[in-house]
Amino acid sequence: MATKKAATKPAAKKTTKTAATKAPATKKTAVKTAKKTYVDEVYERVVAQNPAQPEFHQAVKEVLESLRVVIEADEEKFRRDGLLERLTTPERQLLFRVPWVDDKGQVQVNNGYRVQFNSAIGPYKGGLRLHPSVNLGIIKFLGFEQIFKNSLTGLPIGGGKGGSDFDPKGKSDREVMAFCQSFITELYKYIGADTDVPAGDIGTGAREIGFMYGQYKRIRNVYEGVLTGKGLSYGGSLARTEATGYGLLYFTEEMLKTNGIALAGKTCAVSGSGNVAIYAIQKAEQLGAKVVTCSDSTGWIYDPEGIDVALLKEVKEVKRARLTEYAAARPSAQYHDKKTEGTNQWEIKVDVALPCATQNELNLDDAKKLVANGVIAVAEGANMPTTLEATKYFQDNGIIFAPGKASNAGGVATSALEMSQNSERLSWTFEEVDAKLKNIMVNIFHNADEAAKKYAKPGDYVAGANIAGFLKVVDAMQAQGIV
Ligand code: NDP
Numbered sequence: 001m002a003t004k005k006a007a008t009k010p011a012a013k014k015t016t017k018t019a020a021t022k023a024p025a026t027k028k029t030a031v032k033t034a035k036k037t038y039v040d041e042v043y044e045r046v047v048a049q050n051p052a053q054p055e056f057h058q059a060v061k062e063v064l065e066s067l068r069v070v071i072e073a074d075e076e077k078f079r080r081d082g083l084l085e086r087l088t089t090p091e092r093q094l095l096f097r098v099p100w101v102d103d104k105g106q107v108q109v110n111n112g113y114r115v116q117f118n119s120a121i122g123p124y125k126g127g128l129r130l131h132p133s134v135n136l137g138i139i140k141f142l143g144f145e146q147i148f149k150n151s152l153t154g155l156p157i158g159g160g161k162g163g164s165d166f167d168p169k170g171k172s173d174r175e176v177m178a179f180c181q182s183f184i185t186e187l188y189k190y191i192g193a194d195t196d197v198p199a200g201d202i203g204t205g206a207r208e209i210g211f212m213y214g215q216y217k218r219i220r221n222v223y224e225g226v227l228t229g230k231g232l233s234y235g236g237s238l239a240r241t242e243a244t245g246y247g248l249l250y251f252t253e254e255m256l257k258t259n260g261i262a263l264a265g266k267t268c269a270v271s272g273s274g275n276v277a278i279y280a281i282q283k284a285e286q287l288g289a290k291v292v293t294c295s296d297s298t299g300w301i302y303d304p305e306g307i308d309v310a311l312l313k314e315v316k317e318v319k320r321a322r323l324t325e326y327a328a329a330r331p332s333a334q335y336h337d338k339k340t341e342g343t344n345q346w347e348i349k350v351d352v353a354l355p356c357a358t359q360n361e362l363n364l365d366d367a368k369k370l371v372a373n374g375v376i377a378v379a380e381g382a383n384m385p386t387t388l389e390a391t392k393y394f395q396d397n398g399i400i401f402a403p404g405k406a407s408n409a410g411g412v413a414t415s416a417l418e419m420s421q422n423s424e425r426l427s428w429t430f431e432e433v434d435a436k437l438k439n440i441m442v443n444i445f446h447n448a449d450e451a452a453k454k455y456a457k458p459g460d461y462v463a464g465a466n467i468a469g470f471l472k473v474v475d476a477m478q479a480q481g482i483v
């Protein structure tokens with residue numbers, strides 16, 4: 001380490017000096033190309049050590065690029081402390097077998113994951129995703145993002161994420177229960193109210209959390225807040241179901257207001273029709289905006305009269321059916337099949353786009369269409385739904401852009417409020433939780449806004465959120481020594 005440090009410093013100095021003497025005009029370029037910075041080294045290390053995990057690389061790249069300005073101001077210290085290597089390496093990664101028996105008596109085997117990424121500021125906290133696309137790289141990208149998101153909430157929660165390639169879609173309730181019980185029979189050893197508190201995510205709703213909680217309690221014989229997103233009759237928090245979608249809109253409204261724009265009267269496109277999307281649509285409509293699209297993995301709806309939330313909830317939450325049923329029941333709605341038409345909701349002319357389905361669902365082509373159609377703002381409800389190229393395109397074209405780790409933090413923030421209520425053995429009213437949620441989202445926006453002004457450039461909420469989230473975590477990591 002000492003040798004490396006000694007070798008790097010003079011070399012960098014020499015390059016600068018030579019460039020300055022010979023060609024002052026190209027000084028900047030010469031320094032840039034000659035010197036590999038600590039950020040570059042760590043990104044290369046992440047790619048080399050985590051092959052075939054593109055989503056994880058993408059999440060790390062986005063964060064490290066934003067942190068460059070902070071890291072490079074004190075590069076030698078961060079390098080000596082191995083700070084970025086520690087930040088990008090999970091504290092613990094659990095991979096396990098999840099065997100269960102289907103309704104035909106056939107044994108099925110799924111992969112289970114829990115990545116406990118960083119506990120510097122609190123117990124690991126993050127959802128469990130149940131979807132066939134789940135693999136270690138996806139869980140790591142989500143866990144890494146969660147560190148900064150949780151920090152931004154201002155609450156004492158570390159970063160983690162988990163899940164399985166199990167698909168609850170099309171399974172009977174008994175099959176879902178068999179899977180959830182098997183999953184927790186392994187995971188229970190590593191979680192606990194003060195250790196790691198998982199929650200819902202794609203495919204993990206109230207039903208799945210209930211089955212998991214029941215099995216945890218049965219094995220451990222303790223009644224503790226080990227999972228969030230619980231039902232109201234057994235320790236859940238009012239407003240947790242609505243929190244991510246509502247929080248997204250509280251954030252978006254504040255962001256627009258700060259930029260001198262009113263949300264009321266605007267037209268919005270939402271993608272997805274799950275937990276985040278449904279409550280984002282509901283709150284957008286309550287705040288006076290009109291949402292004209294939603295989607296699922298097979299198709300999308302254009303409803304120029306505005307999405308009927310009650311009908312959407314009936315189709316998705318009660319019947320667990322496809323969006324074709326929404327279109328069949330609503331004369332103003334048009335259904336578009338994604339596969340046969342090759343289209344998606346981003347081609348509709350709107351003022352605000354709210355991607356609320358899944359990662360990388362809004363690419364450069366989509367961004368170009370939205371910008372050409374005059375979009376004003378994009379706020380991410382899902383985790384990393386916008387590709388790096390699309391994000392850059394929005395920012396280069398002056399579109400107000402809110403990164404998910406800030407704008408969708410309402411879910412985890414309310415999960416942390418659920419943990420507080422469980423510890424107190426008290427339940428707060430809907431209005432109390434909702435008011436706290438709104439306050440948290442407004443604060444997150446202003447923290448990201450301030451950090452953007454101080455360290456990056458005004459209005460760059462991607463950099464602002466990453467830097468604000470990082471500063472608290474790094475302070476705690478440095479205080480706790482090399483662990
Ligand atoms: P749900 O499972 O409730 O809904 C997901 C929605 O996205 C469904 O409409 C689903 O369609 C669609 N979708 C899922 N995967 C794909 C895919 N590969 N391609 C196209 N559409 C897809 O999940 P949530 O609403 O809870 O989560 C949505 C996003 O928000 C995720 O990125 C999640 O990580 C993030 N998030 C969720 C939080 C929460 O509190 N729930 C908190 C913070 C972030 P279909 O039903 O056809 O699969």
